Structures are given as C-alpha cells and as structure tokens.
Amino acid sequence: MSNQVQIVTLELGQLQQMIHQGVEAAVKLVKPNFFVEEEVLDYAGAAKFLKCSQSKVKGMVRDGQLVPHRATGKPSFLKSELYQYLKNS
Numbered sequence: 001m002s003n004q005v006q007i008v009t010l011e012l013g014q015l016q017q018m019i020h021q022g023v024e025a026a027v028k029l030v031k032p033n034f035f036v037e038e039e040v041l042d043y044a045g046a047a048k049f050l051k052c053s054q055s056k057v058k059g060m061v062r063d064g065q066l067v068p069h070r071a072t073g074k075p076s077f078l079k080s081e082l083y084q085y086l087k088n089s
Contacts, residue, residue, distance in 0.1 A: 039079040040069075046077040050086070 010018075046066075047054045060066045061075070066085060068075035 041077045041079055041082070043075065046082055049079060049082050 041049060043054045043057050047057045050057065057066065061068055066077065066082070068077055070076070
C-alpha cells in the first residue's frame with residue numbers, strides 16, 4: 001500500500017453527486033425501503049381505494065377520521081395511510 005497523497009479537483013456538482021450517491025447507498029443498506037415512492041391520492045383516488053363515495057371521504061375528513069396532506073396546496077392522501085386506516089378500523 002502506498003502512502004502517497006493525491007489531490008483531486010472536482011466541480012461542485014460532481015462533489016454533490018458523489019455525496020448524494022454515498023448517502024443514498026448508506027441509507028439503502030440500513031433502511032432498504034427508505035426511497036420507495038409513496039402513492040399519493042386525491043379525493044377521487046381515496047374514495048376509489050376505500051370503495052366509497054367522495055362525499056364519504058370528505059365526511060371522514062370532517063370527522064377527523066382521515067387527515068389529508070396539503071403539501072401541494074390541494075388535499076391529498078397517502079395510500080399507505082389509507083391502508084392503515086382500513087387495517088385499524
């Protein structure tokens with residue numbers, strides 16, 4: 001093994017990409033499903049998944065049974081949370 005020191009120059013974007021790839025690889029080792037994309041549903045999609053009407057979903061929100069996310073400004077539901085609701089009810 002050599003004790004030589006090498007100096008390498010990188011563009012900022014290259015360094016950021018290397019760090020991102022390293023962190024992503026490390027996270028995948030510890031928590032393999034961390035980067036799985038979540039399916040996001042609107043009222044119509046939530047109603048279809050729950051097999052009920054949109055007005056029923058809106059009533060469930062009004063009653064506090066379901067809590068929509070508003071990250072995009074519009075109410076949306078994570079499919080995994082709706083699944084947990086069904087599982088727990």
